[in-house]
Amino acid sequence: MNNLRITNNLRITSIAALGLVVQAGGASAASLPTFAGATPALSALTVYSWMSPEIGAAWTAGYKGQGVTITFVDDFKSANKFSGNLGTGTQTLRHGEWTRLEGSMIAPSAAIVSQDFTSGRSVTLARGLNVVNLSYAMYAAAGYTANQIGWSAQESSIIKYAAGSAVIAKAAGNDSVAVGAANSSGQVDYLNLALVGKSSAIFVGALNSNGTTTQKASLAWYSNTAGDNLSVQKNFLTVGVAGDKTGLYGTSFAAPIVSGYAAVLGSKFTGASSTQITNQLLATARQDTLTNYSAAVYGRGEASITRALAPKSIQ
Numbered sequence: 001m002n003n004l005r006i007t008n009n010l011r012i013t014s015i016a017a018l019g020l021v022v023q024a025g026g027a028s029a030a031s032l033p034t035f036a037g038a039t040p041a042l043s044a045l046t047v048y049s050w051m052s053p054e055i056g057a058a059w060t061a062g063y064k065g066q067g068v069t070i071t072f073v074d075d076f077k078s079a080n081k082f083s084g085n086l087g088t089g090t091q092t093l094r095h096g097e098w099t100r101l102e103g104s105m106i107a108p109s110a111a112i113v114s115q116d117f118t119s120g121r122s123v124t125l126a127r128g129l130n131v132v133n134l135s136y137a138m139y140a141a142a143g144y145t146a147n148q149i150g151w152s153a154q155e156s157s158i159i160k161y162a163a164g165s166a167v168i169a170k171a172a173g174n175d176s177v178a179v180g181a182a183n184s185s186g187q188v189d190y191l192n193l194a195l196v197g198k199s200s201a202i203f204v205g206a207l208n209s210n211g212t213t214t215q216k217a218s219l220a221w222y223s224n225t226a227g228d229n230l231s232v233q234k235n236f237l238t239v240g241v242a243g244d245k246t247g248l249y250g251t252s253f254a255a256p257i258v259s260g261y262a263a264v265l266g267s268k269f270t271g272a273s274s275t276q277i278t279n280q281l282l283a284t285a286r287q288d289t290l291t292n293y294s295a296a297v298y299g300r301g302e303a304s305i306t307r308a309l310a311p312k313s314i315q
Contacts, residue, residue, distance in 0.1 A: 048087035050242035052210045054306040058193040058264050065263035066092035069126040072100045072133045076116045077222035084247040099135045099256045106260025121248040123282025129266035133259040133289045135252035140183035162198035169259040171251035172205045178227020200274040203236045206254040210240035211289030211302050218291045224301035236299020284308040289290045
């Protein structure tokens with residue numbers, strides 16, 4: 001639990017920092033053990049069935065996230081664990097351990113940093129391009145603005161970095177509502193609200209599969225949408241979450257794919273800023289792989305690492 005103070009002191013709302021997971025088969029939420037770089041299981045750089053096949057071409061071209069740091073702010077300490085399989089065998093892990101493993105499989109040469117989401121400490125940026133993965137939410141009753149929240153040093157630093165210091169990949173949420181809207185319990189994810197309009201923040205929704213022009217994907221039933229806010233639509237991407245293959249459902253497992261893509265992109269465009277990397281991912285998203293594309297549902301569309309890597313330079 002994280003406590004967010006309402007600064008007018010009318011009330012103090014206790015906010016659950018959630019992993020945004022919808023589990024198949026009734027299992028509960030989860031995470032991973034201490035991570036120390038690529039494991040032997042990842043050394044072959046297998047394109048697993050849950051991944052977009054585009055990632056294999058990026059690796060072959062030499063772009064694996066080298067020179068980029070991905071920080072996962074997530075659950076690395078709780079007793080909550082759940083089972084899944086990302087292709088290397090069934091494991092039972094904490095939520096943060098899962099998101100960290102997934103992102104590291106997409107960008108196997110990236111430097112990986114883990115920070116528990118209850119720490120309250122500022123996130124520290126490394127040299128070079130930084131990506132911060134946020135597969136959690138901070139809920140309070142609807143009716144406030146993000147400016148009324150007394151953020152911890154951790155969230156304050158993240159919100160500041162989203163203005164161009166780091167790529168922030170934020171899981172859009174699993175409430176089947178527009179980003180920033182109240183869910184069925186009357187709660188709003190105020191961390192989402194605080195990131196709206198930030199130049200290097202990306203909201204990540206989940207598709208039910210990786211889309212193609214012949215087998216188009218749809219938004220997963222649980223995923224939040226971009227909604228009518230043009231500022232959200234402009235910075236909203238979707239990627240496939242193959243829960244039927246991995247046992248891992250939720251926008252929690254969409255965000256690490258985009259975090260990995262940002263690192264892969266940064267390993268080609270080594271001088272690019274966080275905002276340039278963000279804009280390149282957004283500008284090259286596909287709409288022709290999506291069923292009944294609408295910006296209010298899918299935002300910019302489905303992320304394409306092939307299209308993002310295509311130019312010789314980016315602006």
